[in-house]
Amino acid sequence: MILSRKTFSLARITSLEIIRLNLFWVLAAFSGIIVIFTKTFSVYSTNIQINMVQDIGLVLIAGVNTFLVVILVAWILPREVENKTIYGFFTQSVRKVDYVAGKFFGFAFILFLMTFFLSFLLFVYVWLSFDVRAYHIFTVALFSYIANVILLSITILSSTVLTGSVNIFFGLFVYMMGSFNQSLEYLVERSMEIPLLKAGLITVLKIIPDFDRLNIRDEVLAGIPIHWEELWSYSMGSLLLYGGVCLITAGIVFSRREF
Amino acid sequence: MEEHVLDVKNLVKFYKGLGGLKKVLAVDQLSLSVKKGEVYGILGPNGSGKTTLMKLIMGLLFPSKGQIKIFGSSVKKLSIKKRIGFLPEEAYLYRFLSAEETLKFFAELADVPRREQKTRIADALHVVGLFEARKRPSRTYSKGMSRRLGLAQILIKDPDFVVLDEPTVGLDPIGSREIKEIILGLKERGKTVLFSSHLLSEVEMVCDRIGIMHKGKLVLTGHLNELLLRKNEYSLVLEGFDIGRQSELEQVLQKSFHAKVISVNRSRETMEDVFIKTIKKHAS
Ligand SMILES: Nc1ncnc2c1ncn2[C@@H]1O[C@H](COP(=O)(O)OP(=O)(O)O)[C@@H](O)[C@H]1O
Ligand SMILES: [Mg+2]
Numbered sequence: 001m002i003l004s005r006k007t008f009s010l011a012r013i014t015s016l017e018i019i020r021l022n023l024f025w026v027l028a029a030f031s032g033i034i035v036i037f038t039k040t041f042s043v044y045s046t047n048i049q050i051n052m053v054q055d056i057g058l059v060l061i062a063g064v065n066t067f068l069v070v071i072l073v074a075w076i077l078p079r080e081v082e083n084k085t086i087y088g089f090f091t092q093s094v095r096k097v098d099y100v101a102g103k104f105f106g107f108a109f110i111l112f113l114m115t116f117f118l119s120f121l122l123f124v125y126v127w128l129s130f131d132v133r134a135y136h137i138f139t140v141a142l143f144s145y146i147a148n149v150i151l152l153s154i155t156i157l158s159s160t161v162l163t164g165s166v167n168i169f170f171g172l173f174v175y176m177m178g179s180f181n182q183s184l185e186y187l188v189e190r191s192m193e194i195p196l197l198k199a200g201l202i203t204v205l206k207i208i209p210d211f212d213r214l215n216i217r218d219e220v221l222a223g224i225p226i227h228w229e230e231l232w233s234y235s236m237g238s239l240l241l242y243g244g245v246c247l248i249t250a251g252i253v254f255s256r257r258e259f
Numbered sequence: 260m261e262e263h264v265l266d267v268k269n270l271v272k273f274y275k276g277l278g279g280l281k282k283v284l285a286v287d288q289l290s291l292s293v294k295k296g297e298v299y300g301i302l303g304p305n306g307s308g309k310t311t312l313m314k315l316i317m318g319l320l321f322p323s324k325g326q327i328k329i330f331g332s333s334v335k336k337l338s339i340k341k342r343i344g345f346l347p348e349e350a351y352l353y354r355f356l357s358a359e360e361t362l363k364f365f366a367e368l369a370d371v372p373r374r375e376q377k378t379r380i381a382d383a384l385h386v387v388g389l390f391e392a393r394k395r396p397s398r399t400y401s402k403g404m405s406r407r408l409g410l411a412q413i414l415i416k417d418p419d420f421v422v423l424d425e426p427t428v429g430l431d432p433i434g435s436r437e438i439k440e441i442i443l444g445l446k447e448r449g450k451t452v453l454f455s456s457h458l459l460s461e462v463e464m465v466c467d468r469i470g471i472m473h474k475g476k477l478v479l480t481g482h483l484n485e486l487l488l489r490k491n492e493y494s495l496v497l498e499g500f501d502i503g504r505q506s507e508l509e510q511v512l513q514k515s516f517h518a519k520v521i522s523v524n525r526s527r528e529t530m531e532d533v534f535i536k537t538i539k540k541h542a543s
Pocket of ligand 1: 275304307308310
């Protein structure tokens with residue numbers, strides 16, 4: 001079973017490392033301040049203001065967490081191998097999957113904290129400023145959280161073979177490709193002449209998760225109806241599929257490689 | 260039957276260079292076995308392959324050829340890893356944790372029963388002399404303190420087989436004396452110890468058996484006594500002897516025992532003893 005007591009110990013220490021980083025608190029404070037001051041940026045009528053504040057806030061919530069994954073996690077994980085801290089685990093009776101799962105849950109918990117803290121702040125702020133209880137803030141934030149956790153599992157997998165700086169670029173690349181997935185696919189479909197290259201690119205785009213589909217901010221704020229059932233099944237399916245495949249593969253890669 | 264804790268047979272390890280070119284042969288047809296309760300020292304100059312050998316034993320590297328058995332089984336098995344404690348050559352502990360947190364974490368990873376954790380951690384901290392500093396993040400520790408924390412991590416696990424890669428490197432004479440004492444303590448409790456070093460005096464003090472490693476091969480192995488004791492030669496330490504009467508003594512020895520005096524020297528302290536005595540005197 002993936003969830004053992006050791007996974008939990010590893011997850012706890014993983015979260016603790018981030019919590020003890022000054023950068024984490026600076027990010028949280030900085031994002032919090034932006035959420036609170038967005039109103040002063042806009043000079044529009046109240047109705048537009050409500051949307052603006054939520055829009056900026058929600059972009060920020062998704063963005064800060066993506067930043068945590070693509071910069072911090074992508075940097076910290078390969079360093080476990082470079083600094084040899086990994087020796088401490090792999091010479092204990094710790095399975096590689098325990099380690100990988102521990103890292104995953106530890107970071108996922110940090111993302112959860114950050115997402116929850118900022119959405120709560122945004123919710124309270126919108127409530128106090130406009131007397132509107134915008135519960136949908138939590139819904140939008142939840143799906144951005146799912147997208148970031150999927151990105152996290154991909155980053156954990158790439159960390160098993162890439163060095164820190166390469167890994168950051170890889171994470172950014174996956175994030176970009178995933179965010180503009182459909183437009184890119186459309187573009188490739190239209191403009192590519194060489195059939196083989198075209199098929200290759202389309203396959204890559206199909207493998208990379210469609211983060212855009214999990215970004216429901218525009219629809220929610222504009223009041224466009226959403227197919228919830230479809231969204232839920234897509235997000236849960238992707239989470240299980242990418243999470244499962246990436247973590248198990250990462251475990252296998254670790255048991256095959258030398259340190 | 261004598262139980263072998265470690266059995267290494269015809270072990271070969273190549274490191275692949277960039278792009279698989281230019282292989283480095285780090286361990287060359289090496290065979291070695293360590294018996295239960297033995298302290299075995301691997302002695303060798305830098306680059307002779309000691310670290311590579313230890314990493315192979317711990318399963319961090321895979322053999323190119325040959326085989327390694329620990330307690331008759333593969334180190335890949337988690338049940339075997341549970342019985343081994345390892346101190347790597349480099350610092351490898353999380354720098355954002357304090358000694359106490361580090362040991363708590365490793366106690367959990369090593370399946371130390373919850374109710375025993377507290378006492379084992381406190382005991383280990385006392386043994387390695389980190390009790391006072393236990394709450395400080397380990398990033399503030401000196402190299403010697405980090406090394407001792409690494410040892411404490413092994414002690415709380417209470418393994419049957421302990422593998423130490425250059426345990427005293429970077430330590431002052433007191434620190435390295437303390438580590439030698441910890442190794443002797445492990446031996447007293449029936450543990451088997453394999454450790455590497457490039458310092459001769461170290462190995463001499465604690466080992467039952469040694470192997471000298473050179474360019475990936477064990478070029479000499481044996482019991483310390485076999486290797487170091489000269490045949491038919493003894494030394495006699497006298498107190499209150501009048502050195503002016505040396506020739507008289509020589510005559511007596513010759514006449515009654517047919518023994519020839521080879522050398523007469525004044526007894527000397529080792530510099531290490533002088534250093535440790537001095538520091539201890541000033542400490543108290
Ligand atoms: N990762 C590596 N890649 C290539 N060569 C290596 C690597 N690690 C060690 N070596 C080489 O293997 C030999 C043995 O090294 P090592 O086991 O570290 O020796 P020691 O611990 O006795 O100082 C050396 O020649 C060293 O340069
Ligand atoms: Mg070495």
